[in-house]
Amino acid sequence: MTIIDENETPIQALKARHGREKKDLQAQVTKLKNLAKNDKKKKKDLLAEVEKMEKELKSRHEKELLEIGHNEDAKQRLEEEKIVKAELEKVKKAQEKTRNKHEKYQEKKEEFNRTMAKKAEEQAIYDLTSKKTLELAEINQKLAPLNLELFEIAADGDCLYNALAHQLQQHGRSDTGSSLRKMAADCIVQNKEYFFPYLGVEDTGFDKYIFETANSAISGGRWGGHPELVAISDFLKKRIEVIQSEMEKVVIGEKYPLPSLILTYHTNAFLGEHYNSTIAARPHAPDDTF
Structure with a gap:
């Protein structure tokens, strides 16, 4: 029976529950290990199952800690x-009595504005970091059942093409980000009637769009997106499958055979939109304590 401490904060309660869940999992693992002591095949299957259970528990705990930490910080702010507002209200009332008090109020108000501006800046940085971490945890959680892990691609404006090149290299091809840019541009030109409505440009801007698609970011190229994925797929x-955090995966070229090229978005x-590649999940050494 779990004893509830009324003075316990939400984050303390969460960590306590996490501790109990870890102990419960360890007990379950120990029990399973005892059952598989003398069965090598069963032992191998068990190690894989244990690793999966531990990964899922760790991922869920990380996500819950991020969510409750964000809420606690918001309450504190x-x-x-x-x-601060209560202090300002006191100063506002006092300034009506004398000019000197009015000047002090002005100083307090300016100080408050400076404080709030600083807090807003800190909050913007925190939100970006928090959202990035949560998004990454959700994507990793979606990759785990596929036995995949994320492979980072440089955020240089060419990430979509370089991520696809990395995928193709795993399938025995030698494509590069530059060659895929030219491939996408050529395909869009050859099928202009199909692609043009999805490019978001006027007819007079089509040639510029093609130039920016064919050239790298450092040479004035544009970031790749859905039209370019469709062009390269065709x-x-x-x-091509694109794994996202909050939405269902996007599948492009469903008519083409497996295996898919798998990216993360x-x-x-x-500081913005980005594509990464994936690789087969690397094995982690199990804790073999039979």
């Missing part, structure tokens, strides 16, 4: 703002 006759990484 609200309380701080209430205190040109190579390859199925991030909206809170590196």
Whole structure:
């Protein structure tokens, strides 16, 4: 029976529950290990199952800690703002009595504005970091059942093409980000009637769009997006899957055979949208304590 401490904070309660869940999992693992002592095949299957259970528990705990930490910080900021506003109200009333008190109020107000501006800046940085971490945890959670892990691609404006090149290299091809840019541009030109409505440009801007698609970011190129993924998928006759955090995966070229080229799409990484590649999950050494 769990004893509830009324003075316990939400984050303390969460950590306590996490501790209990870890102990419960360890007890379950120990019990399973005892059952598989003398069965090598069963032992191998068990190690894989144990690793999966531990990964899932760790991922869920990390996500819960991030969520409750964000809520606790928000509550604390609200309380701080209430205190500052209450102080300002006192100064506002006092300034009506004398000019000197009015000047002090002005100083307090300016100080408050400076404080709030600083807090707003700190909050913006915190939100970006928090969202990035949560998004990454959710994407990793979606990759785990596929036995995949994220492979980071440089955030240089060419990430979509370089991520696809990395995927293709794992399938025995030698494509590069530059060659895929030209491939996408050529395919869009050859099928202009199909692609043009999705490009978001006027007819007079089509040539500029193609130039920016064919050239790297450092040479004035544009970031790749959905039209370019469709173009490359059709040109190579390859199925492409894009894993996202809060939405269902996007599948491009469903008519083409498996295996898919699998990318991840991030909206809170590196101050903007970004694509990464994936690789087969690397094995972690199990804790073999039979």
